[in-house]
Amino acid sequence: MTLIAITKPVPPTINECELSHMDRQPIDVMRAQEQHAEYERALEAIGCTIERLPIEAANPDSVFVEDSAIVLPEIAIITRPGAPSRRGETASVAATLRRYRSLSAIEEPATLDGGDVLCIGKRIFVGRSARTNDAGIGQLRTIVETFGYDVEPVPVTACLHLKSAVTQVSDAAVLLNRKWIDASCFRRFEIIDVDDAEPQAANALFVRGRVMFPRAFPRTRETLERRGIAVDTIDASELAKAEGGLTCCSIIVESV
Numbered sequence: 001m002t003l004i005a006i007t008k009p010v011p012p013t014i015n016e017c018e019l020s021h022m023d024r025q026p027i028d029v030m031r032a033q034e035q036h037a038e039y040e041r042a043l044e045a046i047g048c049t050i051e052r053l054p055i056e057a058a059n060p061d062s063v064f065v066e067d068s069a070i071v072l073p074e075i076a077i078i079t080r081p082g083a084p085s086r087r088g089e090t091a092s093v094a095a096t097l098r099r100y101r102s103l104s105a106i107e108e109p110a111t112l113d114g115g116d117v118l119c120i121g122k123r124i125f126v127g128r129s130a131r132t133n134d135a136g137i138g139q140l141r142t143i144v145e146t147f148g149y150d151v152e153p154v155p156v157t158a159c160l161h162l163k164s165a166v167t168q169v170s171d172a173a174v175l176l177n178r179k180w181i182d183a184s185c186f187r188r189f190e191i192i193d194v195d196d197a198e199p200q201a202a203n204a205l206f207v208r209g210r211v212m213f214p215r216a217f218p219r220t221r222e223t224l225e226r227r228g229i230a231v232d233t234i235d236a237s238e239l240a241k242a243e244g245g246l247t248c249c250s251i252i253v254e255s256v
Ligand code: CIR
Pocket: 017, 018, 019, 020, 061, 064, 066, 067, 083, 086, 114, 115, 116, 160, 161, 164, 242, 243, 244, 245, 247, 248
């Protein structure tokens, strides 16, 4: 089985990105591009083939491809991002995913961002957030229930997306910030708390049994390692200024 990681380059316009829970700070575009290249190399090192789509200068947030699609083994669902400025990002992702999966799409008036969707086995947690509405959750449920998935909504108010507050870090464990979401939704899993001093540390990328993790959060990294979870760290500090984490910068597709 091959793992494809779909990415898009950091556009020169990234300083015009959407921001919801952070103050705007200047983003050094070259540094962001270098960090993004390091991210792609880290994915390659764990066996992913990078499929880099063309740069989209007209879409300041286009590097955050995760928000454009949900990919399951059976189907890919093209989203309708909650921020109107981001709706132009989905076409190129759909054109690529069509080669790997049959496609379905979230339709108006529904909105759904990929960052709000956390799939663990046959359970799909979906953040009800400023970006993802009830119609989006409902349409997703209708599409995936035929394949045997359960959809569980999780309220998200304190941060941008569900995956800003919780991600999977092993077959059995999630890394979570319980100040931002209700941890009881994840009671079936072993819960690892982010360090109190690192509220933004919950977004880790779990691929092929490995965890890619931002270098900016050494205390949470220590907690993960104490719990037996080895991590590869990368510097994603410039992309973090655009409110993006590690999961946001790729769409992982298992291809047979
Ligand atoms: C936004 O606000 O849409 C972007 N500046 C950040 C998106 C990050 N995406 C993600 O967490 N999945």
